[in-house]
Amino acid sequence: MKSSNGRPRGGGGGPESSVEKHEVHDPALAAGAATGHTRYDDPWYDALASGWGELDGTGTPAPAVPPAPRGEAGTARVADVYLEVQRSAAFREVRSRYRRFVIPGFAVFFSWYVGYVVTAQTAPGLMTRPVAGAVNVAMVAGLGQFLTTFVFTWAYARHARLRRDRAALDLRWDTQELTRGLRGGER
Amino acid sequence: MSGHHQALALLLFGVFVAITLTITTMVSRNRHGSAEEFYAGGRLFSPMENGFAIAGDYMSAASFLGVTGLIALFGYDGLLYVVGFLVAWLVVLFFVAELVRNCGRFTLADVIAARMSKRPVRIAAGASSVTVSVLYLVAQMVGAGSLVALLFGGTSTASHAWTVIVVGALMVIYVSLGGMRATTWIQIVKAILLLGGTVALTVLVLVRFHGDANALLRTAAERSGHGEAFLAPGLKYGGTWTARIDFISLGLALVLGTAGLPHILSRFYTVPTARAARRSVVWSVGLIGGFYLMTIVLGFGAAAVVGPDAVRESNAAGNTAVPLLALKLGGGADSTGGTVLFAMVAAVAFATILAVVAGITLASSAAVAHDLYASLRRPRAKPRSEVAVARAAAVGIGVVAIALGLLARDLNVAFLVGLAFAVSASANLPVLMYALFWRSFTTRGAVWAVYGGLVPALGLVLLSPVVSGSPGSLFPGVDFQYFPLQNPGIVSIPLGFLAGWLGTVTSAEPADEAKHAETEVRSLTGAGAV
Numbered sequence: 001m002k003s004s005n006g007r008p009r010g011g012g013g014g015p016e017s018s019v020e021k022h023e024v025h026d027p028a029l030a031a032g033a034a035t036g037h038t039r040y041d042d043p044w045y046d047a048l049a050s051g052w053g054e055l056d057g058t059g060t061p062a063p064a065v066p067p068a069p070r071g072e073a074g075t076a077r078v079a080d081v082y083l084e085v086q087r088s089a090a091f092r093e094v095r096s097r098y099r100r101f102v103i104p105g106f107a108v109f110f111s112w113y114v115g116y117v118v119t120a121q122t123a124p125g126l127m128t129r130p131v132a133g134a135v136n137v138a139m140v141a142g143l144g145q146f147l148t149t150f151v152f153t154w155a156y157a158r159h160a161r162l163r164r165d166r167a168a169l170d171l172r173w174d175t176q177e178l179t180r181g182l183r184g185g186e187r
Numbered sequence: 188m189s190g191h192h193q194a195l196a197l198l199l200f201g202v203f204v205a206i207t208l209t210i211t212t213m214v215s216r217n218r219h220g221s222a223e224e225f226y227a228g229g230r231l232f233s234p235m236e237n238g239f240a241i242a243g244d245y246m247s248a249a250s251f252l253g254v255t256g257l258i259a260l261f262g263y264d265g266l267l268y269v270v271g272f273l274v275a276w277l278v279v280l281f282f283v284a285e286l287v288r289n290c291g292r293f294t295l296a297d298v299i300a301a302r303m304s305k306r307p308v309r310i311a312a313g314a315s316s317v318t319v320s321v322l323y324l325v326a327q328m329v330g331a332g333s334l335v336a337l338l339f340g341g342t343s344t345a346s347h348a349w350t351v352i353v354v355g356a357l358m359v360i361y362v363s364l365g366g367m368r369a370t371t372w373i374q375i376v377k378a379i380l381l382l383g384g385t386v387a388l389t390v391l392v393l394v395r396f397h398g399d400a401n402a403l404l405r406t407a408a409e410r411s412g413h414g415e416a417f418l419a420p421g422l423k424y425g426g427t428w429t430a431r432i433d434f435i436s437l438g439l440a441l442v443l444g445t446a447g448l449p450h451i452l453s454r455f456y457t458v459p460t461a462r463a464a465r466r467s468v469v470w471s472v473g474l475i476g477g478f479y480l481m482t483i484v485l486g487f488g489a490a491a492v493v494g495p496d497a498v499r500e501s502n503a504a505g506n507t508a509v510p511l512l513a514l515k516l517g518g519g520a521d522s523t524g525g526t527v528l529f530a531m532v533a534a535v536a537f538a539t540i541l542a543v544v545a546g547i548t549l550a551s552s553a554a555v556a557h558d559l560y561a562s563l564r565r566p567r568a569k570p571r572s573e574v575a576v577a578r579a580a581a582v583g584i585g586v587v588a589i590a591l592g593l594l595a596r597d598l599n600v601a602f603l604v605g606l607a608f609a610v611s612a613s614a615n616l617p618v619l620m621y622a623l624f625w626r627s628f629t630t631r632g633a634v635w636a637v638y639g640g641l642v643p644a645l646g647l648v649l650l651s652p653v654v655s656g657s658p659g660s661l662f663p664g665v666d667f668q669y670f671p672l673q674n675p676g677i678v679s680i681p682l683g684f685l686a687g688w689l690g691t692v693t694s695a696e697p698a699d700e701a702k703h704a705e706t707e708v709r710s711l712t713g714a715g716a717v
Contacts, residue, residue, distance in 0.1 A: 080701075082705040083701055085704070085708045085712075091711070094711055102282065105277075117267065117435055121432075122431065124419060134418060135400075139418060142267075145274060146479070149276065150472070160462075164711075168712045172712040175712060
C-alpha cells in the first residue's frame with residue numbers, strides 16, 4: 001500500500017522520495033493551509049475501502065484513517081484546496097505542459113495510423129509500389145508504424161520525466177500537505 | 188502428428204501448470220485477504236515486472252497463433268492487425284496509464300465514480316467491464332478448445348469440452364486463491380516463455396534464410412501463389428467496399444479498445460506510483476513491439492517454409508501455422524528436433540491462454556465485487572466481505588466462461604477478440620476520457636456514455652452477418668441481418684462519445700466544479716493517490 005497520506009515525510013514514498021522539496025511555493029496554496037481544523041474527506045477512503053488499516057503485503061502498517069462522520073464543512077474545505085491548487089500557476093503550468101505534448105502527439109500518431117489503414121484499404125496501387133527488392137511502400141509504412149510508436153513512447157517518457165515529474169511531485173506534496181492540514185486538527 | 192508430440196507437449200504443459208500452482212500457493216501463504224492485496228497485489232511490483240505482466244496479459248493466443256496464421260495465409264493483411272495492436276499502446280500511455288493510476292483504486296469505475304454520484308455510474312461501468320471481459324474470456328476459451336483439437340488431432344466434442352473445463356478450473360484456482368499477486372507472477376513467467384519461444388523460432392527462420400529478409404519475403408510471395416500481391420494489402424480485406432470499411436472499423440476498435448480493457452487498466456494499480464505505471468508501459472511497448480515484429484517474421488516464415496497450402500490444409504483459419512513451422516524448422520515430423528520444437532510451441536500456446544484467462548477473470552471479478560456488488564449490496568455489510576465476494580465472483584465467472592466457451596465453440600476467435608475491443612472502445616473509452624478531461628461532464632453523461640456505446644455495439648453485432656443471414660454466421664438459417672459490417676466499432680465508438688455529450692448537455696444538475704478540480708489535480712499530480 002503506497003499511500004503517502006498519513007505517512008511520515010520522506011518515509012519511503014516510492015522512487016520519488018529522494019526529492020526533497022516540500023515547501024509551499026504558491027501564496028494561494030500557503031493561504032489554504034491556514035484554513036484549519038476540519039476533517040479530511042476523500043472518496044478513496046470511503047466505505048468501499050475494505051481491508052483498510054490491515055497489514056499489507058510488506059508488513060508495514062497501513063495508514064489508519066479514522067472512520068469518523070464527516071461534516072459538510074470538511075468536504076467543502078478539502079474541495080476548496082483542490083480548487084485552489086487547480087487555479088494555481090504551478091498546476092496550470094504542469095497541465096499545459098502535459099496538454100501541449102499529448103494533444104499534438106495524439107493528433108499526429110492517430111492521423112498517421114488512420115491514414116495508413118485507410119490508404120491500405122483504398123489505394124492498393126500506391127501500397128504495392130516497390131522500394132527496394134521485395135520491400136514495397138506497404139511494408140515500409142507498416143514498419144514505419146512500429147518505428148513511430150517506439151519513438152513516441154520514448155519522447156513521451158522523456159518529456160514527462162524532464163518537464164513534468166518534478167513539478168507534479170512538488171504539487172503532490174503541497175496538496176497533500178494542505179489536505180493533511182485540514183485533517184491535522186483532529187489529531 | 189505422432190504420439191511423441193502429444194506426450195512431450197502435455198509434459199511441458201504439466202510442468203507449467205505445476206510451476207504456476209506452486210507460485211499461487213507460495214504467494215498466497217501468509218497473506219491477509221485485503222482488497223489491496225487481492226485486486227492490486229499490494230501495489231509493490233516494479234515497473235519491469237509490471238511491464239512483463241502487461242505484455243503477458245496482452246499477447247494472447249490470438250496474436251501468437253491467429254495473427255501469424257493470418258500473415259501466413261493472406262500476407263500483408265495479417266500485418267495490419269499487429270500494427271493496430273501496437274499503436275493502441277500510445278493511447279494507453281498518453282491518456283490512461285498515469286492518470287488512471289493516480290485517480291483510481293482497483294477498477295475503471297473508481298476513476299469515473301470519483302466525480303459523479305457513485306451508484307448509477309458504478310453499476311454502468313461495472314456492467315460494461317464485465318461484458319467486455321466475458322467476451323474476451325469466451326474468445327480465449329474457444330481458442331483453447333480449438334487448440335487442443337488442432338494440436339492433438341482430437342476433434343471429438345469430449346476432448347474440446349474437457350480442455351475448456353480444465354482451463355476454466357485452473358484459472359479459477361489461480362485467481363481465487365492467489366489474487367493479483369499470483370496472477371501477475373503467472374503473467375511474467377508466461378511472457379518470458381512466450382518471448383523465449385518466439386525468439387528461438389525467429390532466429391531459426393532467419394538462419395534458414397541466412398539473415399536475408401528480402402529472400403524470406405520473396406520466397407513467401409512465390410510459395411503463396413499470389414506473387415507480389417502477397418506483400419501488399421487487399422488479399423483478405425480487399426474487394427468490396429463493405430469489406431474495406433469493415434477493416435477500417437476493426438482498425439479503429441483495435442487502436443481505441445486497448446485503453447478500455449479492464450484487465451489492462453487493473454494492471455496499473457499493481458505499481459506504487461504513476462511514474463512506475465508509465466515506466467511499465469514503456470517496458471511493455473518494447474516487449475510487445477518486439478514480439479509483434481517477430482510474429483511478422485514467423486508469419487512470412489510459415490508462408491515461405493511450410494507454404495500456405497499446407498497451413499490451410501491443417502486449419503482453414505491458419506491457426507496452426509506456427510506449430511507447423513516449428514515442426515518443419517526442427518527437421519520434420521519424425522525428427523527429435525521437430526518433436527521438441529512442436530511440443531514447445533504447443534505448451535507455450537497453452538500457457539499463454541491460461542495466463543490471459545487468469546488476468547481477465549481477476550479483472551472481471553473485481554468489477555463484480557468492487558463495482559456491482561458494492562453498489563447493490565446492503566449498505567451496512569461487513570467491509571471485509573468484499574474480497575470473499577470477489578473470490579466467489581471468480582468462481583461464478585469461471586462457470587459462465589466454461590458454459591459459454593462450450594456453447595460458442597464454433598465462433599471465430601479473432602471475431603470475438605475484435606468484438607471485445609469494439610465494445611471496450613465504445614463503452615469504456617468515451618466515459619473514461621470525458622471523466623478525466625471534460626470539465627462539465629455529469630452523472631447522466633457518464634451513464635449515457637456507457638450504455639450509449641455498449642447497447643449499439645452489442646445490438647449492431649446481433650444485426651450483423653456474424654449472427655444471421657450468411658453461410659458462415661451463427662444462425663445461417665434465419666436472416667435478420669440489417670447491418671453489413673462484422674465489427675461495429677466505426678458506428679458504435681462515435682455513438683458512445685455522442686451519447687456522453689448528449690447526456691451531459693441535457694442533464695439538469697450542473698457538473699460539480701470542485702470534484703472536477705479534484706480529479707484533474709489528482710490525475711496529473713498524484714495527490715492523495717493510494
